[in-house]
Amino acid sequence: MKDKEKNFISAVIYVHNSERWIGEFLENIIRILECNFEQSEIICVNDGTKDDSVCVIREISKKAVSTNISILNMSAYYGLEAAMGAGVDLAIGDFVLEFDNVVQDFDNEVVMELYNKA
Numbered sequence: 001m002k003d004k005e006k007n008f009i010s011a012v013i014y015v016h017n018s019e020r021w022i023g024e025f026l027e028n029i030i031r032i033l034e035c036n037f038e039q040s041e042i043i044c045v046n047d048g049t050k051d052d053s054v055c056v057i058r059e060i061s062k063k064a065v066s067t068n069i070s071i072l073n074m075s076a077y078y079g080l081e082a083a084m085g086a087g088v089d090l091a092i093g094d095f096v097l098e099f100d101n102v103v104q105d106f107d108n109e110v111v112m113e114l115y116n117k118a
Helices: 019-036 053-061 080-090 109-117
Strands: 009-015 040-046 067-073 095-099
Touching: 009 019, 009 053, 009 080, 019 040, 019 053, 019 067, 019 109, 040 053, 040 080, 053 067, 067 080, 080 095, 095 109
Parallel strands: 009 040, 009 095, 040 067
Antiparallel strands: none
16 A cells, blocks of 8 residues: 555645536545545535536535545625635645646646656
């Protein structure tokens, strides 16, 4: 079994009407974090979503084993910068990953490459 990183890592994910993509993206991030880190958290920042993104997040979060998943509900639509700032403020990890889009346009290995360079 691979030794997992001891550092606590946080992932902040921006969510705004992302029902179509959030499920697959969240499952993938959970898999990356749980394969590589002993402890992790994901903060999904709901920026005034009008679709069922939050319901999808709740369902997917049931599959997480060692990753704590929380939803930060903004009181209205604040936009990307304010929403991500609020999510980062809540993050408690030694390292914080920020995902401002739930359409995955990067290879899974990039996450660990960035972590190792940091």
